[in-house]
Amino acid sequence: GPLVDTVFEEVTRACADHGGRARRTGATPPAGTTDSAGPPDGDGGGGPAADEVDATQVALVLRGAGALPAVAGDAPVPAGGEPGALGDEGFLLTRDGAVTVLLADAPAGLLYGLFHLVRLGETAFDPARPGAVHRPAVRRRMLDHWDNVDVHPVMGQVERGYAGGSIFWRDGRARRDLARLRAYGRLLAACGINAISVNNVNVHATEARLLTDRLGDVAEIADVLRPYGVRVHLSVTFAAPVVVGGLATADPRERRVRDWWARTTRQVYQRIPDFGGYLVKADSEGQPGPFAYGRDHADGANLLAEALAPHGGVVHWRAFVYDHRQDWRDRSTDRARAAYDHFAPLDGRFDDNVVLQVKYGPMDFQAREPVSPVIAAMPATRLAVEFQVTQEYTGQQRHVCYLGPCWSEVLGFRPWGPDGHRVADVVAGVPDRGRGGDLVAVSNVGDDPYWTGHPLAQANLYAFGRLAWDPRRDPRAVLDEWIDLTFPPTTTGDPERVRETLHALLDDSWRTYERYTAPLGVGFMVSPANRHYGPDVDGYEYSRWGTYHFADRDGVGVDRTRATGTGFAGQYPQPWSTVYESVDECPDELLLFFHHVPYGHVLRGGSTVVQHIYDTHFAGAEEVTAMRERWRDLAGLVDPALYDRVGERLDEQVRSATEWRDQINTYFFRKSGVPDAKGRRIH
Numbered sequence: 203g204p205l206v207d208t209v210f211e212e213v214t215r216a217c218a219d220h221g222g223r224a225r226r227t228g229a230t231p232p233a234g235t236t237d238s239a240g241p242p243d244g245d246g247g248g249g250p251a252a253d254e255v256d257a258t259q260v261a262l263v264l265r266g267a268g269a270l271p272a273v274a275g276d277a278p279v280p281a282g283g284e285p286g287a288l289g290d291e292g293f294l295l296t297r298d299g300a301v302t303v304l305l306a307d308a309p310a311g312l313l314y315g316l317f318h319l320v321r322l323g324e325t326a327f328d329p330a331r332p333g334a335v336h337r338p339a340v341r342r343r344m345l346d347h348w349d350n351v352d353v354h355p356v357m358g359q360v361e362r363g364y365a366g367g368s369i370f371w372r373d374g375r376a377r378r379d380l381a382r383l384r385a386y387g388r389l390l391a392a393c394g395i396n397a398i399s400v401n402n403v404n405v406h407a408t409e410a411r412l413l414t415d416r417l418g419d420v421a422e423i424a425d426v427l428r429p430y431g432v433r434v435h436l437s438v439t440f441a442a443p444v445v446v447g448g449l450a451t452a453d454p455r456e457r458r459v460r461d462w463w464a465r466t467t468r469q470v471y472q473r474i475p476d477f478g479g480y481l482v483k484a485d486s487e488g489q490p491g492p493f494a495y496g497r498d499h500a501d502g503a504n505l506l507a508e509a510l511a512p513h514g515g516v517v518h519w520r521a522f523v524y525d526h527r528q529d530w531r532d533r534s535t536d537r538a539r540a541a542y543d544h545f546a547p548l549d550g551r552f553d554d555n556v557v558l559q560v561k562y563g564p565m566d567f568q569a570r571e572p573v574s575p576v577i578a579a580m581p582a583t584r585l586a587v588e589f590q591v592t593q594e595y596t597g598q599q600r601h602v603c604y605l606g607p608c609w610s611e612v613l614g615f616r617p618w619g620p621d622g623h624r625v626a627d628v629v630a631g632v633p634d635r636g637r638g639g640d641l642v643a644v645s646n647v648g649d650d651p652y653w654t655g656h657p658l659a660q661a662n663l664y665a666f667g668r669l670a671w672d673p674r675r676d677p678r679a680v681l682d683e684w685i686d687l688t689f690p691p692t693t694t695g696d697p698e699r700v701r702e703t704l705h706a707l708l709d710d711s712w713r714t715y716e717r718y719t720a721p722l723g724v725g726f727m728v729s730p731a732n733r734h735y736g737p738d739v740d741g742y743e744y745s746r747w748g749t750y751h752f753a754d755r756d757g758v759g760v761d762r763t764r765a766t767g768t769g770f771a772g773q774y775p776q777p778w779s780t781v782y783e784s785v786d787e788c789p790d791e792l793l794l795f796f797h798h799v800p801y802g803h804v805l806r807g808g809s810t811v812v813q814h815i816y817d818t819h820f821a822g823a824e825e826v827t828a829m830r831e832r833w834r835d836l837a838g839l840v841d842p843a844l845y846d847r848v849g850e851r852l853d854e855q856v857r858s859a860t861e862w863r864d865q866i867n868t869y870f871f872r873k874s875g876v877p878d879a880k881g882r883r884i885h
């Protein structure tokens with residue numbers, strides 16, 4: 203099939219790069235396949251002759267249900283469990299004599315294995331390397347594109363996109379840049395990502411028609427990505443039966459609504475047989491949903507699930523539901539509580555092909571949030587944890603902010619305490635704790651030549667895919683891989699210097715960003731007017747969006763305790779509900795998320811709250827200046843255009859971090875009247 207062709211093409215390409223030769227053997231090569239790296243041997247599927255075997259020979263073996271192809275003469279195929287044990291995407295990498303053997307039960311496994319070989323480089327051929335089976339921890343590793351087909355008057359072509367236009371759409375039309383799409387499929391597969399949604403979760407008029415008369419545009423994308431093992435999903439509006447179907451209602455209990463979804467979905471599968479499914483943002487930030495008909499989220503999600511089930515599709519139903527028309531005077535409504543309040547009572551009511559998609563924190567992709575309590579509250583529901591690779595709240599791809607460590611912390615968090623399962627286990631599926639689901643992230647890709655605007659933001663795309671494959675990996679090791687692949691030693695002047703410099707810039711950049719923007723768990727001090735870029739401490743303080751810090755002359759923070767606050771801390775299982783409830787036990791980095799405390803409150807770290815704010819803001823801005831200096835070490839060692847692009851963005855990051863430092867420090871100095879203990883300049 204197309205995936206095997208892709209594998210062969212990749213092998214051929216890799217061989218050509220290294221002066222080698224690729225050959226396809228086995229039962230029946232598909233018609234039209236040519237061996238561009240050399241003439242077919244015509245030996246009927248046998249292995250290479252003994253004198254051809256050298257230390258860098260690789261055999262890629264697709265283990266079918268039937269007879270196994272021979273590898274390196276008559277040597278037996280190494281064991282990897284029973285046929286089928288490697289799953290749809292797993293692979294075994296081992297040595298058989300002098301030959302490196304990559305074995306898979308399905309074509310996607312060969313493709314992932316091949317990219318793994320490329321990552322390993324020469325070390326793949328080390329005779330001492332032990333054989334290992336690789337399988338993804340999470341079955342669906344998905345990117346959501348918030349791309350609009352039409353240019354939206356406020357949000358533009360890509361909502362929260364910082365890498366130029368969309369690779370799929372431009373000014374209301376499909377771009378049909380098939381070469382670019384193909385390159386994108388290859389990029390996704392190399393990162394381990396196997397699903398995407400192609401349009402924004404906020405579905406406007408034109409985008410609603412992708413489901414019906416514009417389906418051909420989606421089918422074309424699916425055709426190009428299929429050979430890379432990537433399935434295409436679509437964001438749909440819950441009101442589709444009305445908006446594009448001409449019905450008077452979208453009520454999930456109405457027979458004609460159910461019939462409409464069944465019929466429409468059947469047509470989708472006629473066109474795209476491996477279509478992934480629907481992604482739905484319902485009753486959230488103005489999007490239509492089941493509430494209009496007095497139904498709940500389970501009724502809504504199951505309506506679409508029923509239509510998709512016969513075809514093997516899934517519904518990603520988002521849990522990002524809250525009241526965005528709040529009154530700031532009302533202290534009892536807490537946006538952080540909303541997802542749990544809406545969804546936890548529905549556990550057990552969702553169909554098997556519904557995946558409830560939960561943002562990793564209870565608010566909205568802030569630089570620091572506690573892990574969402576919904577993740578621990580729905581053992582009978584499939585859950586997807588959602589990250590934001592696009593850097594809406596983490597520097598908008600103008601700032602260096604490597605998010606691998608943030609995601610790794612979330613995935614490693616143990617909601618039931620030190621002996622309990624991790625978030626990653628819930629997503630993978632564990633008895634009594636989680637039915638297993640997906641990892642999903644909002645994409646940071648656009649039509650920018652570097653894909654991600656900031657060239658170093660590619661590391662986030664890569665890290666998301668790699669952590670979704672194996673959540674236990676050290677984000678620094680993931681970064682190492684990315685550096686090797688992106689700045690191959692042959693293309694840089696001084697590979698070790700490049701590696702060290704990139705680690706120095708990226709490793710701790712998320713915490714640096716947190717230091718100058720988000721003290722002790724306070725988020726959202728961003729500019730509403732400037733699309734969440736740059737500081738505006740009170741920008742959301744008297745707004746309907748429900749994001750407040752409650753700073754006054756005496757103190758700062760949100761009381762979310764059960765005893766005196768909104769009760770949000772009580773949504774966690776033990777021990778966290780007790781830990782977060784207690785001002786003494788709450789981790790410093792989340793203190794102001796859970797508590798309102800005086801400026802003089804002494805942190806576990808020993809400093810006072812206000813002094814911590816000053817210290818971290820001075821430190822964060824200094825670290826960014828140091829990053830810019832470090833980057834200058836690479837002048838002449840990396841591609842000049844890339845060097846300049848990163849350099850310009852670092853200039854902006856220095857400017858912006860300085861602005862953050864000064865506005866935050868001045869704000870809290872004016873509120874509290876407490877001078878900086880170190881006598882630094884606060885304006």
Ligand code: GCU
Nearest residue numbers: 361362403404483522566594
């Ligand atoms: C954030 C973001 C919106 C987006 C929303 C969502 O609020 O600012 O642009 O639509 O998240 O996740 O649906």
